[in-house]
Amino acid sequence: MKNIMEKSRIILGLSIVLSLSSACRVFRTHAEENALILKTQGSFAVGGTQKKEPGTFNLNDALKPAGQTYHGDHAHVFYQIPVRSKRYPLIFLHGAGQSRKTWETTPDGRDGFQNLFLRKGFGVYLLDQPRRAAAGRSMAAANLAPVADEQFWFTQFRIGNYPEYFPGVQFPKDSAALEQFYRQMTPNTGPFDASIISDAISSLVDKIGGGILVTHSQGGGPGWNTAIKNDKVKAIVAYEPYSGFVFPKGELPEPIKSTGLFGALNGTEIPLSEFKALTKLPIIIYYGDNIAKEPTITWNKDHWRSGLEMAKKWAAAINKHGGDAQVVHLPEIGIRGNTHFLFSDLNNVQVADLLSDWLKEKALVQ
Amino acid sequence: MKNIMEKSRIILGLSIVLSLSSACRVFRTHAEENALILKTQGSFAVGGTQKKEPGTFNLNDALKPAGQTYHGDHAHVFYQIPVRSKRYPLIFLHGAGQSRKTWETTPDGRDGFQNLFLRKGFGVYLLDQPRRAAAGRSMAAANLAPVADEQFWFTQFRIGNYPEYFPGVQFPKDSAALEQFYRQMTPNTGPFDASIISDAISSLVDKIGGGILVTHSQGGGPGWNTAIKNDKVKAIVAYEPYSGFVFPKGELPEPIKSTGLFGALNGTEIPLSEFKALTKLPIIIYYGDNIAKEPTITWNKDHWRSGLEMAKKWAAAINKHGGDAQVVHLPEIGIRGNTHFLFSDLNNVQVADLLSDWLKEKALVQ
Numbered sequence: 001m002k003n004i005m006e007k008s009r010i011i012l013g014l015s016i017v018l019s020l021s022s023a024c025r026v027f028r029t030h031a032e033e034n035a036l037i038l039k040t041q042g043s044f045a046v047g048g049t050q051k052k053e054p055g056t057f058n059l060n061d062a063l064k065p066a067g068q069t070y071h072g073d074h075a076h077v078f079y080q081i082p083v084r085s086k087r088y089p090l091i092f093l094h095g096a097g098q099s100r101k102t103w104e105t106t107p108d109g110r111d112g113f114q115n116l117f118l119r120k121g122f123g124v125y126l127l128d129q130p131r132r133a134a135a136g137r138s139m140a141a142a143n144l145a146p147v148a149d150e151q152f153w154f155t156q157f158r159i160g161n162y163p164e165y166f167p168g169v170q171f172p173k174d175s176a177a178l179e180q181f182y183r184q185m186t187p188n189t190g191p192f193d194a195s196i197i198s199d200a201i202s203s204l205v206d207k208i209g210g211g212i213l214v215t216h217s218q219g220g221g222p223g224w225n226t227a228i229k230n231d232k233v234k235a236i237v238a239y240e241p242y243s244g245f246v247f248p249k250g251e252l253p254e255p256i257k258s259t260g261l262f263g264a265l266n267g268t269e270i271p272l273s274e275f276k277a278l279t280k281l282p283i284i285i286y287y288g289d290n291i292a293k294e295p296t297i298t299w300n301k302d303h304w305r306s307g308l309e310m311a312k313k314w315a316a317a318i319n320k321h322g323g324d325a326q327v328v329h330l331p332e333i334g335i336r337g338n339t340h341f342l343f344s345d346l347n348n349v350q351v352a353d354l355l356s357d358w359l360k361e362k363a364l365v366q
Numbered sequence: 367m368k369n370i371m372e373k374s375r376i377i378l379g380l381s382i383v384l385s386l387s388s389a390c391r392v393f394r395t396h397a398e399e400n401a402l403i404l405k406t407q408g409s410f411a412v413g414g415t416q417k418k419e420p421g422t423f424n425l426n427d428a429l430k431p432a433g434q435t436y437h438g439d440h441a442h443v444f445y446q447i448p449v450r451s452k453r454y455p456l457i458f459l460h461g462a463g464q465s466r467k468t469w470e471t472t473p474d475g476r477d478g479f480q481n482l483f484l485r486k487g488f489g490v491y492l493l494d495q496p497r498r499a500a501a502g503r504s505m506a507a508a509n510l511a512p513v514a515d516e517q518f519w520f521t522q523f524r525i526g527n528y529p530e531y532f533p534g535v536q537f538p539k540d541s542a543a544l545e546q547f548y549r550q551m552t553p554n555t556g557p558f559d560a561s562i563i564s565d566a567i568s569s570l571v572d573k574i575g576g577g578i579l580v581t582h583s584q585g586g587g588p589g590w591n592t593a594i595k596n597d598k599v600k601a602i603v604a605y606e607p608y609s610g611f612v613f614p615k616g617e618l619p620e621p622i623k624s625t626g627l628f629g630a631l632n633g634t635e636i637p638l639s640e641f642k643a644l645t646k647l648p649i650i651i652y653y654g655d656n657i658a659k660e661p662t663i664t665w666n667k668d669h670w671r672s673g674l675e676m677a678k679k680w681a682a683a684i685n686k687h688g689g690d691a692q693v694v695h696l697p698e699i700g701i702r703g704n705t706h707f708l709f710s711d712l713n714n715v716q717v718a719d720l721l722s723d724w725l726k727e728k729a730l731v732q
Contacts (some may be wrong), residue, residue: 076552133502
């Protein structure tokens with residue numbers, strides 16, 4: 001009988017071990033099932049410079065700048081690392097007039113790329129670029145004024161031609177969401193400087209030992225600059241870059257004329273030796289919908305036509321020199337209605353899946 | 367024998383259930399043990415106003431303000447809710463020249479109050495107040511300039527009398543930490559306006575159905591204002607408030623003279639009916655070390671002496687009208703060396719424990 005007890009214990013013992021993992025899951029609540037489980041999170045300043053005023057600091061005249069220092073032009077970084085995270089984290093850089101908010105909750109309250117990629121197991125680093133938001137201490141002065149411009153941005157960012165929404169646009173139609181979208185803008189506290197931004201991001205990449213850059217719009221240029229400066233950038237994902245395209249000396253394309261409100265789009269020449277850095281890592285660029293195929297007087301559609309065309313020329317130049325750059329125009333693969341903010345659009349889960357599939361394809365997800 | 371088998375199964379079955387919770391814990395890795403487990407996190411804008419320029423928006427002249435809108439003066443809120451969170455979340459409001467960064471990682475890389483209170487099970491709402499950081503769209507203009515002032519702040523915030531550190535100060539002595547501390551400042555993008563700030567926080571409190579306000583320094587005044595406007599503020603915790611103390615009409619104390627660089631400290635008269643709102647909730651105020659007991663020419667110690675004295679008069683006025691306000695001067699309970707940033711000082715775990723003990727004492731932790 002002792003023998004039978006023993007056997008019974010062994011069988012049950014085995015079943016305990018085998019079922020423990022699922023049993024633990026059963027014991028969790030639904031809330032815990034959907035939980036974000038973070039190994040750690042935190043923030044820091046990175047990059048930047050400082051100045052010291054001539055003279056000696058006088059404790060008895062302490063509001064006088066003499067001898068005092070000022071640190072500025074750093075980026076601010078907020079990071080979150082899930083447990084059992086992928087090898088390379090994603091480093092997110094916003095575009096013009098934006099901050100790390102770009103990647104947080106969408107205007108209508110859904111998960112942005114911050115949460116979506118945490119759930120996929122990626123570490124995320126969200127930047128406020130130098131001279132923006134929490135990284136507001138700028139080495140250069142700025143005058144800020146409340147200029148009414150939101151109907152311009154509505155149109156420029158291809159939600160529609162104000163007040164019309166584009167048919168089938170992937171942007172929520174309620175006024176509360178539009179208000180949230182407008183309120184996520186925040187001003188430059190100093191002039192935009194792509195070089196200062198890429199210096200700060202390069203310092204970040206050194207600090208964390210490598211990462212994948214995800215840029216938006218005006219962030220595109222600082223993104224390429226960072227990869228040129230630092231070979232620990234493992235890949236670049238650029239959503240709708242417009243400016244900052246660099247070409248090897250002698251290979252600069254003609255400016256692309258546009259009825260867009262910023263006029264013709266120019267590339268910039270750099271030495272081939274620098275350009276070659278861009279051939280050493282995979283690069284993917286995504287553009288959304290409602291971008292003209294041919295020149296048009298509809299200025300928003302034409303603005304982004306010039307960006308898309310320049311991006312294609314740029315990718316071709318990289319590939320010609322042995323690189324791996326790809327431009328994906330979403331409507332061409334059947335994904336329609338995306339605005340300039342693809343990653344917070346109504347179909348942003350699909351947009352995120354596209355990206356994670358590409359990262360897997362490039363063997364960047366371990 | 368069948369009977370014995372049954373008993374054996376029941377006993378083992380019971381032990382499975384009883385030990386499952388600890389077994390699950392054993393199966394977790396060390397990293398998971400220290401993990402932050404969040405039910406959800408996200409961000410949004412709250413409060414604020416808007417304007418519309420006269421005229422009609424013209425799509426063909428879209429850079430002209432006519433007919434366009436501008437939304438500003440909202441707060442930006444980033445929130446995180448742990449699984450099984452306490453009933454009331456903590457709403458964190460930074461002080462002058464700061465942002466939500468105040469509550470994130472400390473200058474030397476340790477957990478700030480954001481992580482410490484998440485680990486204690488509190489939901490946290492981190493504010494960028496209107497006209498600051500990610501909430502930078504201001505309804506009023508601002509001119510920003512890089513004025514060297516960091517040795518002033520070092521001294522004003524009682525790290526020491528620059529370049530000397532106070533003996534035993536709870537601030538890390540390495541230059542990297544000091545640099546991080548300097549870089550967490552970020553400028554006003556419009557004039558400071560306590561009323562606009564409390565309007566935004568009051569909207570937040572309405573939206574989330576109640577919370578406990580935790581303010582720092584200049585945030586103190588907007589904190590009291592919020593509680594006067596909104597009875598869903600369940601408690602106020604103020605770290606080193608200086609300005610914004612309000613008194614019932616006829617009970618205003620004399621200005622407190624000081625050699626501090628902002629001169630004498632005044633309270634403000636408000637109707638008793640408004641003041642009474644402050645008697646309906648528990649309030650606690652903490653001050654750190656190196657604050658003078660008697661008037662002195664050491665201006666930083668004397669500046670905070672005037673703040674501490676006014677806080678005591680204010681708490682006495684609240685208690686006289688039936689309220690529950692308490693001022694804790696940390697050295698008096700044996701906690702020494704704290705700067706103006708008590709919650710990120712080297713002993714911030716102790717400072718956090720003090721706060722959570724007080725919240726329990728006031729039955730605010732369920």
